[in-house]
Amino acid sequence: MKAVYRRRKVVNALMCAVVFLCAFLTLAPLISIFGYVVSKGIASVNFDFFTHLPKPVGEPGGGMGNAIVGSLILVGLSCLWAIPLGIAGGVYLSEFGNSKLGAAVRFTTDVLNGVPSIVIGIFAYTLFVVPMKSFSAVSGGFALGIIMIPTVMRTTEEMLRLVPATLREAAFALGINQFRTTMNIVLKTALPGVLTGILLAIARIAGETAPLLFTAFGNRFWHQGLDQPxxxxxxxxxxxxxxxFDDWHRQAWAGALVLIAMVFLISIVSRIVIYLRYRSFK
Incomplete structure (x- = not known):
């Protein structure tokens, strides 16, 4: 018995060591990347970086205030149409998706989630930029919104499926129709999880570059309108x-640090929402 006990302790210690090693190997690239970006970019992050426009080519100094504001506008435009569509699609898949049409929509959503972002950018370029004969924020928001939809839709579906069926049955027993049951009870109960999916989708599109090369295109000034680059x-x-230019390289590292910090902050907020959601169920 002692030999069996010792063997079990050795195996347990060995497996724990393997698990900790795997966890370290998983976190090591993230920690090293974040540390390297901080070391390269922290010196260039100052007040001017957030408020000033880029300097002319070859001149040192300036900032990325226009780019930060532009990113917020593009993300806002994409959320404006992608979030309602994604939530509506997720509600359909959860409550009415047990059919061939629902299976087709679910499969299409999964395929769309795997489409390279540059292909989505080319699609938005063909649909908006070519007819308008100009790059624009609208086309950029459209491209980013397409990337958001699958994440929001599938997360909404899964969160709604976690709502106990007894809540639906109780609502039906009280004479509440299915539409009001879905909107006022099921969706409201799953709202923290749905918000988590939205935040994760925003975190994904915040760092997308390829679609914007074909749509928003960029400029060196404050935005002039949604129909302009x-x-x-x-x-x-x-x-x-x-x-x-070395100064531009330093500012690029500073921009990367700010972008990572934004995504990191969104991820923290989503985790807090998840924690509050599960705490509310206890």
Whole structure:
């Protein structure tokens, strides 16, 4: 018995060591990337970086204020149409999707989730930029919205499926129709989880560059309108990173740090929402 006990302790210690090693190997790239970006970009992050426009080519200084504001506008435009559509699609798949049409919509959503973002950018370019004969914030918001929809839709579906069926049955027993049951009871109960999916979708599109190359295109000034080219933080980082100027390289690292911080903050908020959601169920 002692030999069996010792063998079990050795195996348990070995498996715990393997688990901790795997966890470390998983976190090591993230920690190293974040640490490297901080070391490269923290020196260039200052008040001017958030408020000033980029300097002319070759001149040191300036900032990315226009790109930060442009990114917020583009994300807002994409959320304006993608979130309602994604939630509506998720409600349909959860409550009415047990059919061939629902299976087709679910499969199409999964396929769309795997489409490369640059292909979505080309699609938005064909649909908006070519007819308008101009790059614009509208086309950029459309491209980013397409990327958002699958995440919002599938997350909404899964969150609604977690709502106990007894709540629906109780509502039906009280004479409440299915539409009001879905909107006022089921969706309201799953709202924290739905918000989590929305935040994760926003975190994904915040760093997208390829679709914006074909749509928003970027500029070096404050935005002039939604039908005009608009700067965005990922685009500005891309342009500065491939430039031959050392000062632009430093600002590119600062922009990357700000972008990672934004995504990190959104991820923290989503985790807090998840925690509050499960705490409310206890």
């Amino acid at each position: 608009m700067a965005a933080l990922p685009l500005q980082i891309f342009v500065y990173a491939i430039s031959p």
